[in-house]
Amino acid sequence: MADAAATLSKEEQAVIDALEKLNVVALNNVVKYMETTYGISAAAPVAVAAAPAAGGGAAAEDEKSSYNVELADGGAQKIAVIKVVREITGWPLGDAKAATDAPPKVLKENVPKAEAEEMKKKLEAAGAKVNLK
Numbered sequence: 001m002a003d004a005a006a007t008l009s010k011e012e013q014a015v016i017d018a019l020e021k022l023n024v025v026a027l028n029n030v031v032k033y034m035e036t037t038y039g040i041s042a043a044a045p046v047a048v049a050a051a052p053a054a055g056g057g058a059a060a061e062d063e064k065s066s067y068n069v070e071l072a073d074g075g076a077q078k079i080a081v082i083k084v085v086r087e088i089t090g091w092p093l094g095d096a097k098a099a100t101d102a103p104p105k106v107l108k109e110n111v112p113k114a115e116a117e118e119m120k121k122k123l124e125a126a127g128a129k130v131n132l133k
Contacts, residue, residue, distance in 0.1 A: 024115055025090055067116035067132040069108045074100040075127035084126045088119050104131070 008016065019027060034040060069088075074081050078100055085096040089107055099105040108119065120130045 066110045068106050069116050069119045070131040071103045071105045072131045073103050073129035077127035080126040081128045084122050
């Protein structure tokens with residue numbers, strides 16, 4: 001991977017540096033934009049890279065690599081939870097409030113494990129109860 005970074009032009013490295021500064025939600029929006037605009041998918045290389053690492057337990061590993069983030073309870077601090085729901089989903093205020101007021105509600109589907117755990121941490125810090133399914 002270090003060899004690939006060493007061969008980047010200044011412009012390419014500037015793009016990488018800008019992407020590294022984005023939060024998860026903003027980066028997800030960039031990926032979705034590139035997928036729709038250029039017809040590419042970031043999911044295929046991830047699946048191919050994960051397959052050799054999984055070895056014989058590939059089916060079990062595939063199940064654990066992608067989660068649905070479900071808001072189980074909005075908690076007592078609804079405003080803080082609504083803010084985090086908006087940050088994570090990009091939803092408008094009304095949708096985020098409705099999801100917080102009427103759990104259980106799936107906020108994101110098929111999220112990579114690390115991203116799902118980060119979302120869960122943020123929501124729980126705001127006072128919500130979250131299930132990863």
